[in-house]
Amino acid sequence: PGVAGTSRLSPHLHFGEIGPRQVWVAAQGAMAMGEAPHAEARRFLSEVGWREFNHTILFHNPQIQTQSFRPEFDGFGWRRDDAAFKAWTQGRTGYPIVDAGMRELWTTGFMHNRVRMIVASFLIKHLLIDWRQGEAWFWDTLVDADLASNVGNWQWVAGSGADAAPYFRIFNPITQGEKFDPRGVYVRRWVPELASLSDSVLHQPWMAHPSSPSARSYPRPIVEHGAARTRALEAYKSLKGN
Incomplete structure (x- = not known):
């Protein structure tokens, strides 16, 4: 946490200024071009996937907002x-x-x-x-x-x-x-x-x-x-x- 090493994309994802598919494609492209280490990029994409997992769970189980x-x-x-x-x-x-x-x-x-x-x-x-x-x-x-x-x-x-x-x-x-x-x-x-x-x-x-x-x-x-x-x-x- 003492290092500025996060993407800070979460607010922009939340407000729809950028979409998770765009993030996914950009990260895959960066790996293919050798611009991003594969291990770190895959970890980053797993967090994007976790975000989408949570959205899927909430969509099918809206009651979990309070239950x-x-x-x-x-x-x-x-x-x-x-x-x-x-x-x-x-x-x-x-x-x-x-x-x-x-x-x-x-x-x-x-x-x-x-x-x-x-x-x-x-x-x-x-x-x-x-x-x-x-x-x-x-x-x-x-x-x-x-x-x-x-x-x-x-x-x-x-x-x-x-x-x-x-x-x-x-x-x-x-x-x-x-x-x-x-x-x-x-x-x-x-x-x-x-x-x-x-x-x-x-x-x-x-x-x-x-x-x-x-x-x-x-x-x-x-x-x-x-x-x-x-x-x-x-x-x-x-x-x-x-």
């Missing part, structure tokens, strides 16, 4: 926690990669795809807050808010959608930050109060020396990762079929 694609999730015990939800929307969860994403979203109307998965997983699985609350927030704030992609991807993370992520896939926001923002370029840009921290503690600032100004000004995690993971696994195991 779970998998009916067994209808009775899932989501928590109502307004304070935690507000902290998530404001980028004040205490987890730098999550907070950086939410602040980027509020400031620009955009968020890197990997970070979208991280923040969605945090809301759903760490906080056990209904995916519909997160979907509504993204709908209000994303410049590329596309109904099919928004609903489909939130349900994918929740495990309630078509071809969804397994329920036991719970992103660790610390290791995700260390893996995808190892030098802290992204976090330091969007969470500037942590800019002075070393890379070794940037993604877990509570490990910084207590005298550090960053350690005093940045919030403590609103939930402990290990405890939240255990709680989520127990909640998901209560579903039929898991």
Whole structure:
């Protein structure tokens, strides 16, 4: 997310300024001409295909705008926690990669795809807050808010959608930050109060020396990762079929 490496085509696809077939043909042509590495171009096209998959699912199942694609999730015990939800929307969860994403979203109307998965997983699985609350927030704030992609991807993370992520896939926001923002370029840009921290503690600032100004000004995690993971696994195991 700290590298400007995405196409930024999603708003233009949503508003019909360019079509997915045009994108597909252009990418295939770039590969044929040797202008695009095949592995990266195929990965890019798979994301275009995922977008069309979500549109197909929504077309045949319009009820998934408000209902779970998998009916067994209808009775899932989501928590109502307004304070935690507000902290998530404001980028004040205490987890730098999550907070950086939410602040980027509020400031620009955009968020890197990997970070979208991280923040969605945090809301759903760490906080056990209904995916519909997160979907509504993204709908209000994303410049590329596309109904099919928004609903489909939130349900994918929740495990309630078509071809969804397994329920036991719970992103660790610390290791995700260390893996995808190892030098802290992204976090330091969007969470500037942590800019002075070393890379070794940037993604877990509570490990910084207590005298550090960053350690005093940045919030403590609103939930402990290990405890939240255990709680989520127990909640998901209560579903039929898991």
